[in-house]
Amino acid sequence: MSTQPTAPAGAEPTHFAFDAESEQQIAVILAKYPPERKASGVLPLLYVVQKQMGRQTGSAWIPRIAMDVVARRLEMAPIRVYEVATFYLMFNTKPIGRYHLQVCTTTSCWLRGSDDVTAACKKATGISAFGETSADGLFTLTEVECLGACANAPILQVDDDYYEDLDGPRTLELIEALRRGERPTPGPTIDRLNSAPAGGRKVLVDDAAIKPQGQG
Amino acid sequence: MVKVTVDGIVVDVAPGSSALQACEAAGKEIPRFCYHERLSVAGNCRMCLVEVSGGRKPVASCGFPISNGMQIFTDTEVVRRARRAVMEFLLINHPLDCPICDQGGECDLQDQAFGYGADHSRYRENKRAVTDKYLGPLVKTVMTRCIQCTRCIRFSTEVAGVPELGGVSRGENLEITNYVEKALTSELSGNLIDICPVGALTSQPYAFSSRPWELKRTDSIDVCDAVGTNIVMQARGASVLRIVPRINDEVNEEWLADKGRFVVDGFRRRRLDRPWVRVDGKLQPAGWADAFSLIATRLKGVPGARIGAIAGDMCDAESLMALKDLMDMLGSPNIDCRQDGAHYDTSRRDFYTFNTGIAGIDAADALLIVGSIPRQEAPVLNARIRRRFVDAGRGKFPIAMIGAPNADPTYTADVLGEGPDTLAKLAAGELPFAEVLANAKNPMIIVGHGALTRPDGPAIAKACWDLAVQAGAIRPDWHGFNVLHTAASRMAGLDLGLVPGAQGRDVAGMLGGGVDVLWLMGADEFAVQDIGPDTFVIYQGHHGDAGAARADVILPGVLYAEKPGTYTNTEGRVQRAFRAVMPPGDAREDWRILRAFSEVAGRKLPYDTIEALRARMAQAHPAYGQAEHTRLGTTDTTPPQAGSVAVAATPFHPVIADYYLTHAVCRASPTMETCSGIYVRPAIEAAE
Secondary structure, three states, X not given: OOOOOOOOOOOOOOOOOOOHHHHXXXXXXXXXXXXXXXXXXXXXXXXXXXXXXXXXXXXXXXXXXHHHHHHHHHOOOHHHHHHHXXXXXXXXXXXXXXXEEEEEOOHHHHHOOHHHHHHHHHHHHOOOXXXXXXXXXXXXXXXEOOOOOHHHOOOEEEOOEEEEOOOHHHHHHHHHHHHOOXXXXXXXXXXOOOOOOOOOOOOOOOHHHHOOOOOO | OEEEEEOOEEEEEOOOOEHHHHHHHOOOOOXXXXXXXXXXOOOOOOOOEEEEOXXXXXXXXXXXXXXXXXXXXXXXXXXXXXXXXXXXXXXXXXXXXXXXXXXXXXXXXXXXXXXXXXXXXXXXXXXXXXOOOOOOOOEEEOHHHOOOOOHHHHXXXXXXOOOOOEEEOOHXXXXXXXXXXXXXXXXXXXXXXXXXXXXXXEEOOOOOOOOHHHOEEEEEEOOXXXXXXXXXXXXXXXXXXXXXXOOEOOOOEOOOXXXXXXXXXXXXXXXXXXXXXXXXXXXXXXXXXXHHHHHHHHHOOOOHHHEEEEEOOOOOHHHHHHHHHHHHHOOOOEEEOOOOOOOOOXXXXXXXXXXXXXXXXXXXXXXXXXXXXXXXXXXXXXXXXXXXXXXXXXXXXXXXEEOOOOOOOOOXXXXXXXXXXXXXXXXXXXXXXXXXXXXXXXXXXXXXXXXXXXXXXHHHHHHHHHHHHHOOOEEOOEEOEEEOOOOOOHHHHHHXXXXXXXXXXXXXXXXXXXXXXXXXXXXXXXXXXXOOOOOEEEEXXXXXXXXXXXXXXXXXXXXXXXXXXXXXXXXXXEEEEOOOOOOOOOOOOHHHHHHHHHHHOOOOOOOOXXXXXXXXXXXXXXXXXXXXXXXXXXXXXXXXXXXXXXXXXXXXXXXXXXXXXXXXXXXXXXXXXXXXXXXXHHHHHHHO
């Protein structure tokens, strides 16, 4: 069945205007394009809208009226903006929760236990299926395709931040922390630096051998 | 030229052509859905696959450029299997509702599935369903049938110039939509129905009316504007059920404006189907003989100078000629085909013609529009201007308008000013656009009826002519002075001399008791209420509108669908329409009515057949005796007569207040009424 890419009735705000912070970002973005090609700025401007909605309403999404504002600003037909905004999944065309939980369920993450992460998300938030928002309006759970961080699978992306090397219990902790209003440091949730081996270096352990003479 | 071999046939095709065009040149049929020769190439349906020598895979021929010596194979096993596979994919999500689909019988998908598809379906899964979209009162949508060829998106963006349709979401969820619940704001939206290869976009007013094989097709000419769009009337029994455009690259390409297409349901409503005479202030049904003898009695003893005739905007040239001859016989110089009171110098044909020609727009490189909104007055012609604007590229076809500051012409046009005083500034070189005109090789100036219907119309026409001469636009090989007409009968009326003779009265002069007997032939678009109370009014026409309501005698004439007729479009092209259906009741062809009456009045018109009448027309104006249309160029740059009037400074006003309700037939059409309510009235109310 097809899904309507539009917000439910009543959710759509009646007014949208860029705030000062957004205007500052827009000035930087539009400076990158020749004036007659400013329609190229549609993707970054939609991000600006989504961020501003997140700041102002706690729900980072792009209402239609804001797409119209973008269309006017870039002097392009509104439908061209609608097309872009609905094509890319990172733009939310419906209201979402305060925190956007995006679970990667593609092969690497799935093999490494993304099912546990999903289950933990559902348990902690009370959400029963992907695409839904929790009753308290705090969380929206989305299934996403490969996030390109397979070395740190499984991944949970919260808004723009990657939380890596998760399992069920750590996912629960993470969500509880978010619920308390904290933002734990993004990155691996186990003892490793970025994508380096867990528990420290596994090869070239003889430091002297790899350090050039005279240094150290 | 590039040599290409298609299935062993060697053809020469222009460089830059696609493989599909080469195949067509070789006479090979290539199935296609997304490809349309008047739209950009999308290449997304994959139905036009062919094999090319040296290629390892079949290629989409619509977007594949040819090269010298290329060999194309359109009917190999690989191609057949590839097309069968494409067809199978297209049909995955296409519903099997052909029996209740209005496209059935003229559906590209149906035909091509039959010709190129497999003989059975292997698909057992669920099909996707898509919510229908609201695109206004004219285009009905059944979006589940959509195969996403994107022709409608490209048409609305490229041709109509209203980028309101798009494809939202992606993959399985892709939907063609306008995203907002809003009617398409185009006067060309009906063409979406024609270009949709499946039953996703069909005609709302025509829904479930008939099947294409039930319809009798008759070639005709649209008379809702002065473009002379070539159309086909499709009739079943006594009713024309729909009107679709006919291809004529010189005039309308393959488009038709919405009014000309959807006016059809006004054809059989509010018709005058028998003569009526006014007895004691009330109209009573009568016979032809009674009506004629009443008019003849009333005319007795009335001097020719006290008789007048006004011809309407939809008359064929034959009836205009007969009316003119009848008035001459009655000794009346009071005849006028200009209900809107426009001024023309009729001493030369190129003073009142769209001289550049509609196809000539393609060669123009600068355009000035004075007192006209072509989008409303001639939507198809406006699409031609827009195409020229788009094809020329950024800034290569500069367009400026004088008047109509708030109109959206569908292309970028500088509004130089609101009144005709701007013309003087242009002539003096005070505006930057003067330089554009001076530097252009083939400049065009369009003068509309927003200018010509004003009291200072002659002066504006002269100023535009002078400007054209100044810009070098009037030469033997190029004529850049153009009058854009709004009435289909106007050119023929002016050609055949339906303007007041010496001491004759024009429309305004005939009102207010200026004449004792007034013959209205399909004339409803003037101040009917100003006809003098003692004037005896004869209304000859097909619809019960303003003119008929005031008439003392009504003679039922016929519509353009019900008579063979000759129509001259704004560029002076003489075109012929044929009879599609028989008229209702006692209605008769207009020239026959006039011919029959002339005998009762004792002043018999000298023609008994339409051929004899046409010979008379050819004698009255040479254009009506020629088979070919020739565009005018001239060395004579003498301007049209302006008389003593001077150009005033008052701003131009649009001549069309409501595009959907400009004549008696569309006022009888429920569809046009609905359109007016949706498109025009909200704007008028908002402006108040």
